[in-house]
Amino acid sequence: MINENPAETFQTPKIFPLPENVLRDVIKKFPTPFHIYDEKNIRENFRRLREAFKWAPSFREHFAVKATPNPYIVEIMARDGAGTDCSSIAELFISEAAGVTGEGIILTSNDTPADEFRKALDLGAIINLDDITHIDYLERNARLPEIISFRYNPADIMNDGNDIIGRPAEAKYGLTREQIFEAYKICLDRGIKRFGLHTMIASNERKASTFIYTARIMFELAVKIKNQLGINFEFVNLGGGLGIPYSPDELPVNLKMVGEGVEKLFREILVPNDLGNVRLAMESGRAMTGPAGWLVSTVLHKKNTYKNYVGLDACMSDLMRPALYNAYHHITVLGKENFPCDRIYDVTGSLCENNDKFAIDRRLPHIDIGDVIVIHDTGAHGHAMGFNYNGKLRSAELLIRENGNVEMIRRAETLDDYFATLNFPNARIAIRN
Numbered sequence: 507m508i509n510e511n512p513a514e515t516f517q518t519p520k521i522f523p524l525p526e527n528v529l530r531d532v533i534k535k536f537p538t539p540f541h542i543y544d545e546k547n548i549r550e551n552f553r554r555l556r557e558a559f560k561w562a563p564s565f566r567e568h569f570a571v572k573a574t575p576n577p578y579i580v581e582i583m584a585r586d587g588a589g590t591d592c593s594s595i596a597e598l599f600i601s602e603a604a605g606v607t608g609e610g611i612i613l614t615s616n617d618t619p620a621d622e623f624r625k626a627l628d629l630g631a632i633i634n635l636d637d638i639t640h641i642d643y644l645e646r647n648a649r650l651p652e653i654i655s656f657r658y659n660p661a662d663i664m665n666d667g668n669d670i671i672g673r674p675a676e677a678k679y680g681l682t683r684e685q686i687f688e689a690y691k692i693c694l695d696r697g698i699k700r701f702g703l704h705t706m707i708a709s710n711e712r713k714a715s716t717f718i719y720t721a722r723i724m725f726e727l728a729v730k731i732k733n734q735l736g737i738n739f740e741f742v743n744l745g746g747g748l749g750i751p752y753s754p755d756e757l758p759v760n761l762k763m764v765g766e767g768v769e770k771l772f773r774e775i776l777v778p779n780d781l782g783n784v785r786l787a788m789e790s791g792r793a794m795t796g797p798a799g800w801l802v803s804t805v806l807h808k809k810n811t812y813k814n815y816v817g818l819d820a821c822m823s824d825l826m827r828p829a830l831y832n833a834y835h836h837i838t839v840l841g842k843e844n845f846p847c848d849r850i851y852d853v854t855g856s857l858c859e860n861n862d863k864f865a866i867d868r869r870l871p872h873i874d875i876g877d878v879i880v881i882h883d884t885g886a887h888g889h890a891m892g893f894n895y896n897g898k899l900r901s902a903e904l905l906i907r908e909n910g911n912v913e914m915i916r917r918a919e920t921l922d923d924y925f926a927t928l929n930f931p932n933a934r935i936a937i938r939n
């Protein structure tokens with residue numbers, strides 16, 4: 507599909523926050539490839555989520571740190587009142603570094619090692635258990651906390667499962683319906699008095715109805731558990747999974763509709779059951795930072811064989827999503843944003859791995875070696891997913907501050923970093939010479 511006139515046909519315009527000459531200056535200072543994030547965009551995304559839930563008693567967003575695990579990014583949202591959702595010890599440390607502490611942090615991990623639980627307890631974080639057996643594990647390896655919650659897996663309740671997490675019944679996460687009643691009972695018997703309830707069903711979901719439906723399942727469950735066990739839940743956490751329009755043909759989640767739909771259910775289900783003080787929480791990652799990040803890269807090579815290839819200085823170690831999920835990321839060419847898209851290219855990285863393509867059969871303007879390629883919507887699950895296969899090094903991360911300053915918030919990896927875990931005597935010396 508050729509979009510000759512983007513303004514008329516695009517539903518979600520794909521823009522880059524800096525003018526061409528400014529980005530070219532940034533590249534002189536910080537060589538490509540790099541991810542660059544926009545503080546203003548992140549704060550706006552978070553503001554829209556807060557707006558949608560401003561009716562809710564002390565609504566809290568726990569930003570899913572795994573989306574963009576950089577304390578500079580976490581700090582932006584923390585200053586505006588966000589907590590964090592962590593699923594590893596590193597993410598707990600990032601939260602702490604960014605100034606998020608206590609019950610602002612929720613540990614929603616799975617297959618959790620003991621040191622993670624201990625660190626979470628040290629921080630006073632809320633522990634959200636993924637399995638009924640973790641109650642004993644936690645007690646044995648650390649201690650039971652003052653407040654606890656469980657992750658509910660509603661199995662076959664959701665009918666439109668998702669590629670990434672899969673149908674809930676097939677997903678490794680959470681407790682079954684039977685187990686979740688049992689789990690709260692065990693915790694009550696062991697003296698725990700404060701409780702929350704959690705689920706995370708969708709991933710990259712843009713239909714408001716999915717989130718409203720999730721709320722219904724959770725509110726009804728909270729009432730059932732309350733009636734059966736006499737628990738007054740302090741919070742219900744609806745998880746993350748808010749999708750974003752990766753393609754210009756897509757629209758963002760209608761957050762206003764989500765907020766209004768959830769509010770209606772809150773009043774219908776929770777309020778009459780004396781649960782009107784329940785704090786609503788979400789753990790959005792993607793929708794906060796995804797559209798606020800871009801991977802900027804330079805064309806190193808062009809190759810014409812059975813297909814036409816454009817080879818970048820970035821690769822899959824900077825952005826896994828296209829290779830891993832066959833995910834679409836919009837691509838623009840700096841300075842050629844309004845040129846006709848009359849060529850077809852595969853846009854590749856340099857891994858010895860045929861999946862290492864940012865786009866396949868993509869209509870783009872004519873590309874020259876040295877062109878700057880902007881890959882859109884890389885702010886969440888982008889740099890974060892990077893890896894070192896093939897000895898490739900992960901890129902730097904930059905941040906455009908609200909005053910327009912561009913800061914490097916993580917340097918690119920060096921060969922020294924790559925060899926730092928090796929003891930082999932000459933390996934590290936060789937790269938320095």
Ligand SMILES: *Cc1c(COP(=O)(O)O)cnc(C)c1O
Pocket residue numbers: 570572573591593614706709710745746747748789790791792793886
């Ligand atoms: C990944 C994850 C999130 C965030 O998901 P997004 O799709 O980035 O919103 C939230 N909660 C848990 C438990 C997760 O694993």
